[in-house]
Amino acid sequence: MKITDAYVIVTCPARNFVTLKIRTDEGVYGIGDATLNGRELAVASYLTDHVIPCLIGRDPHDIEDIWQYLYKGAYWRRGPVTMSAIAAVDTALWDIKAKVAGLPLYQLLGGKSRNGVMVYAHANGQTVDDAMNQVQHYVDQGYKAIRIQAGVPGLKGVYGVAKGINYEPATRGLPAESAWSTEAYLDFAPTLFAAARDRFGWDLHLLHDVHHRLTPIEAARLGKALEPYRLFWMEDPTPAENQESFRLIRQHTTTPLAVGEVFNTIWDAKDLIQNQLIDYIRTTVVHAGGITHLRRIANLAELYQIRTGSHGATDLSPVCMGAALHFDLWVPNFGIQERMVHEDVTESVFPHAYSFDQGYMHPGEAPGHGVDIDEAEAAKYPYQPAYLPVARLTDGTLWNW
Ligand SMILES: O=C(O)C(=O)C[C@H](O)[C@H](O)CO
Ligand SMILES: [Mg+2]
The missing domain is CATH 3.20.20.120 (Enolase-like C-terminal domain)
Structure with missing residues (x-):
């Protein structure tokens, strides 16, 4: 089995979400969440520009190897952007594996x-x-x-x-x-x-x-x-x-x-x-x-x-x-x-x-994991720039939100 293509869907139905879809040569696909609140497009770019090209042609069943490849292979380890991108790939691959097995993921x-x-x-x-x-x-x-x-x-x-x-x-x-x-x-x-x-x-x-x-x-x-x-x-x-x-x-x-x-x-x-x-x-x-x-x-x-x-x-x-x-x-x-x-x-x-x-x-x-994305619906809600708030003490000092 091989990964043939993958792409990111950014949509804002009430709030922004970033979703990765991975497709295979056997018609089975998987999806993973890559949403990082207030920094959504950084993860979308990390996936589209740096991760997806490395996935094409790989066997989607090699979840562990792909995880290690993306984590160790980037050299720059950890951090919310990297780890959300890896999470999206990993979730989509577990979704594919469970669909191929015909079982809910928990099994x-x-x-x-x-x-x-x-x-x-x-x-x-x-x-x-x-x-x-x-x-x-x-x-x-x-x-x-x-x-x-x-x-x-x-x-x-x-x-x-x-x-x-x-x-x-x-x-x-x-x-x-x-x-x-x-x-x-x-x-x-x-x-x-x-x-x-x-x-x-x-x-x-x-x-x-x-x-x-x-x-x-x-x-x-x-x-x-x-x-x-x-x-x-x-x-x-x-x-x-x-x-x-x-x-x-x-x-x-x-x-x-x-x-x-x-x-x-x-x-x-x-x-x-x-x-x-x-x-x-x-x-x-x-x-x-x-x-x-x-x-x-x-x-x-x-x-x-x-x-x-x-x-x-x-x-x-x-x-x-x-x-x-x-x-x-x-x-x-x-x-x-x-x-x-x-x-x-x-x-x-x-x-x-x-x-x-x-x-x-x-x-x-x-x-699989039992969640899908309706891409036609998603397309009705384009990305809207949005941020988390900041907090200040009463004297104006920036504090932890
Ligand atoms: O749900 C919680 O416990 C939170 O603290 C919510 C966070 O502020 C929120 O998910 C940040 O994106
Ligand atoms: Mg909390």
């Missing part, structure tokens, strides 16, 4: 380890009451786990809080600016979870994303303050470039920690995992070199009883979601999967076999 990984994949929803609101009403909305849909974010009194445009119903951080045009005050946030955050436990009791898993905003000692303080509300996890409490920072947080709190949505290789997570400084690894298919590399990260994490909790915001396309759900159904040390529902127009471009029922998702039984 090739080792079969199912569970009946369904527990997912968490995003509840948010400008006020605590608004956020609680959204929690109720997701409880009514059967969710067992809910992330809660709310506006901080006195701050405009806080991370995770929607202007309308659904939160979408990327905005058209140049980056939006939002304000940040650690002092205001630290005083407010525990009251949000006190309200949630008061109204919803203890059966619900509650999650929270700090989105890299705190210093290690501030994160330690927040972790301690949240302990009475027994969170499922506190996510990205401090930036993780310096993995050692997490030791300080760990020394002070038993609130479980989740990190890794911005990681792109096992090397970004290695010290955190081996020193048992986190509880959940958030890395997902598209940003970490595909199924092939994510499997290595999960296997390392398993040795230290660290579980997976894959990133699943709206910028992870349905193609990534489909592949991640196959991975989640198989991976022995599964924790949870994030789910932000895509807009209807996105779903119309990406028909998929996965489904949701009572807080659990299932990848479906279609051969």
